[in-house]
Amino acid sequence: MIPPNFDYQAPETLADAVALLSGNPGAKILSGGQSLIPMMRFRLAEPVLIVDINRVPGLEYIREQGGWLKIGGLTRESAVDGSDLVASRYPLLADTARLIADPLVRNRATVGGNLAHADPANDHPATMLAYRARVVATGPAGEREIPIDEFFLGPFESSLIENEILTEVRIPSTNGRSGGAYQKLERKVGDYATAAVATQVTLDGAGNVASAGIGLTNVGLTPIRASAAEEYLTGRAPTEANISQAASLAAEAAEPEPDYRGSVAYKRSLVRTLTYRALMKAVARANGGQA
Numbered sequence: 001m002i003p004p005n006f007d008y009q010a011p012e013t014l015a016d017a018v019a020l021l022s023g024n025p026g027a028k029i030l031s032g033g034q035s036l037i038p039m040m041r042f043r044l045a046e047p048v049l050i051v052d053i054n055r056v057p058g059l060e061y062i063r064e065q066g067g068w069l070k071i072g073g074l075t076r077e078s079a080v081d082g083s084d085l086v087a088s089r090y091p092l093l094a095d096t097a098r099l100i101a102d103p104l105v106r107n108r109a110t111v112g113g114n115l116a117h118a119d120p121a122n123d124h125p126a127t128m129l130a131y132r133a134r135v136v137a138t139g140p141a142g143e144r145e146i147p148i149d150e151f152f153l154g155p156f157e158s159s160l161i162e163n164e165i166l167t168e169v170r171i172p173s174t175n176g177r178s179g180g181a182y183q184k185l186e187r188k189v190g191d192y193a194t195a196a197v198a199t200q201v202t203l204d205g206a207g208n209v210a211s212a213g214i215g216l217t218n219v220g221l222t223p224i225r226a227s228a229a230e231e232y233l234t235g236r237a238p239t240e241a242n243i244s245q246a247a248s249l250a251a252e253a254a255e256p257e258p259d260y261r262g263s264v265a266y267k268r269s270l271v272r273t274l275t276y277r278a279l280m281k282a283v284a285r286a287n288g289g290q291a
């Protein structure tokens with residue numbers, strides 16, 4: 001289908017982009033266009049104005065600074081996938097980027113767009129829950145930081161205001177004995193997840209779990225934090241039995257709908273298996289393994 005008519009602007013500064021959004025209610029930001037353009041073609045989105053932010057400088061970077069891994073909102077998935085820093089220190093993020101869509105989509109799609117789109121089937125939301133990340137939104141009044149637990153309000157609905165641009169994602173820098181992993185089941189390469197699980201663990205000096213983050217993809221109307229599983233693991237030894245119990249608690253937290261990808265029982269069972277595998281891998285990585 002052909003999208004309805006719309007106006008198009010490509011501002012060259014962040015301030016101009018924010019001003020255009022403020023002056024044109026119903027305008028939409030264009031980043032990678034990998035979700036917005038298909039939605040327009042299906043007439044699920046009918047923006048009056050497209051504000052293309054691809055010419056705004058300074059929004060594509062990956063760097064560690066002040067205790068955070070900072071990722072610019074317009075950073076492409078391919079840049080995350082190809083980053084040595086991410087590969088060596090943020091394996092959960094590396095796993096996630098590698099499993100998003102296919103190389104062609106990853107060349108255009110952005111981390112900011114993935115989160116702002118707030119699709120519960122997208123992969124970064126659960127990963128950012130597991131990391132306890134923060135999102136930086138820039139609007140007419142400047143920047144504000146949003147904890148990831150307050151970011152996803154519903155399907156395709158985030159706490160961004162219409163004239164705000166997601167300009168940065170902040171992931172706490174990993175230190176000491178920490179590791180993470182993302183496990184995803186997809187029907188074919190490049191597909192959205194039937195279900196997926198993001199895990200991030202830090203171990204204390206005795207080898208027990210000091211903190212755990214577990215996020216679930218595509219088993220609810222928003223990405224889901226498996227809080228009871230996180231609490232269960234914290235302070236316990238990461239044994240197979242404890243990880244298995246945490247995986248069962250994560251499955252209970254899932255709220256899947258039946259569809260062509262599977263029944264509720266199947267998806268819950270999948271969450272249990274994927275959580276178990278992701279936690280085992282995260283712990284192995286925290287202990288220095290690259291499994």
Ligand SMILES: Cc1cc2nc3c(=O)[nH]c(=O)nc-3n(C[C@H](O)[C@H](O)[C@H](O)COP(=O)(O)OP(=O)(O)OC[C@H]3O[C@@H](n4cnc5c(N)ncnc54)[C@H](O)[C@@H]3O)c2cc1C
Nearest residue numbers: 029031032033034035036101109110112113116122123166
């Ligand atoms: C074939 C295919 C397979 C895919 N498979 C997967 C997959 O397996 N996993 C996955 O996670 N994703 C997948 N995607 C989605 C892809 O990752 C999207 O590109 C991504 O979700 C949106 O990023 P984008 O930069 O393309 O955003 P756009 O399409 O440009 O924008 C999406 C929405 O977010 C808003 N937006 C964009 N950037 C910002 C910003 N900086 N601030 C505020 N709002 C903003 C836009 O206004 C729009 O409403 C797939 C896409 C395709 C086409």
